[in-house]
Amino acid sequence: MKRYDYFSPKTVSEALDILENANNDTHIIAGGTDIVLDINKGRIEPDEIVNINKLQELKYVKCEDGLIKLGSTMTFSEIESDELLNKKAKVLVVACREIGSTQIRNLGTVGGNVVNSSSAADSVAALIALDASVVLKSKNEERTMKLIDFYDNGKSKIRKNELLTEIFFDEPNQNTATAFTKLGRRKALAIVVMSMGALLEKDESNICTKAQFVLGAVSRHPSRLYEIENQIIGQEINRDNLYELIDNMSTTIYKTIVEGSPGSLRRLNSAKYKSKSIKGIAKTTFESILSDLEIK
Amino acid sequence: MSKVKISFNLNYEDIVVEVESNKRLLDMLREDLNMKSVKEGCGEGECGACTVIVDGITVTSCTVLAPQVDGCSVITLEGLSKDGELDKLQESFMEAGAVQCGFCTPGMILSAKALFMKNPKPSKDEIKRAMSGNLCRCTGYKKIVEAVEIARDK
Secondary structure (H helix, E strand, O other): OOOOEEEOOOOHHHHHHHHHOOOOOEEEEOOOOOHHHHHHOOOOOOOEEEEOOOOHHHOOEEEEOOEEEEEOOOEHHHHHOOHHHHHHOHHHHHHHHOOOOHHHHHHOEHHHHHHHOOOOOHHHHHHHHOOOEEEEEOOOOEEEEEHHHOEEOOEEOOOOOOEEEEEEEEOOOOOEEEEEEEEEOOOOOOOEEEEEEEEEEEOOOOEEEEEEEEEEOOOOOOEEOHHHHHHHOOOEOOHHHHHOHHHHHHHHHHHHHHHHOOOOHHHHHHHHHHHHHHHHHHHHHHHHHHHHOOOO | OOEEEEEEEEOOEEEEEEEEOOOEHHHHHHHHOOOOOOOOOOOOOOOOOOEEEEOOEEEEHHHOEHHHHOOOEEEOHHHHOHHHOOOHHHHHHHHHOOOOOOOOHHHHHHHHHHHHHHOOOOOHHHHHHHOOOOOOOOOOOHHHHHHHHHHHHO
């Protein structure tokens, strides 16, 4: 394995100074659960590794200006046990809770999950359901963009001299419920087969004022279901109205997968399977939301 | 700068080591520090055989770069049998017959140990969940869970 230079900055400012001179083979490590494998398997050959795991400045969850803000090196375990997130962002807590295993959750960070850009990134699906944004800092600039706009067909838009420092989303009000359901082959260490994240907000008459639905592991990146969201906005949130959305979800999934790889038999089989299994996944997700909104 | 000097606490002893920056924690523990209880199973963080406890939580040492434990405390199975006396987990694994080939055992015991450090009286479900990142190809897990329950109740 090629030798590389190792940096372990103590502050974000120090890290950004180092990254200002980054080249294509400069890589950032936080939890390491993706990148150490990439290095060992020869998928990347770093010249420099910048360890950001010691940056206490990036470890936080706070509520500020109507936003919930997460530092990018929060691990999945830390998110899972955070009181504020358990109260306000169940979709994210459940998604993080079902990633990998105890050891992987202890190491893996939400920032790493976002930047690694895997189609199986569970926290990304949940964050898109929350309509989250990311903050990218470099020595001389700070950019903010919606997470849904952060990807471009398999790659993230982070620049080599940038550090993902924070992820934030609107603080859900008390008439909002969120949920996440993951289908995997087993209860732990399971790469997602398909997942669904949802956020529903209602007014006092149970009319839907906001709907955000996301599917994970259907298209290359987790995707929003805007058309289906529009079907429920303005309608009463009840079991019948939610279940009525499921057929459309099924058709959308089938079309998305088949049109994504026309002529592929493997993808056709995937489309058939996933368009059926969404029925169970969606029902579980909707039941969780109905329960949290105290709608019978 | 491809060798890095790090100081950390290994099995309750402060040490200073110079290690190649591209070594995994697993390799440094086995090769440089003679902690042979740490096993490489899959090398991908998916089997838990290489589990060690860093700052009180379990991690798969095959996915951690050695220099990253600078300033941390690290516990391997060797740290559990101080002064030749076995930890109650080591005893209970023997009592319950929870060891066949033994390859998963160090990781299993450390996962249970880390659980006890946070929650000394876990339920069976909590035990199973805490140890869900440790795979065993021999035992079928039943006796392993029993062993942890025996240790819990001691």
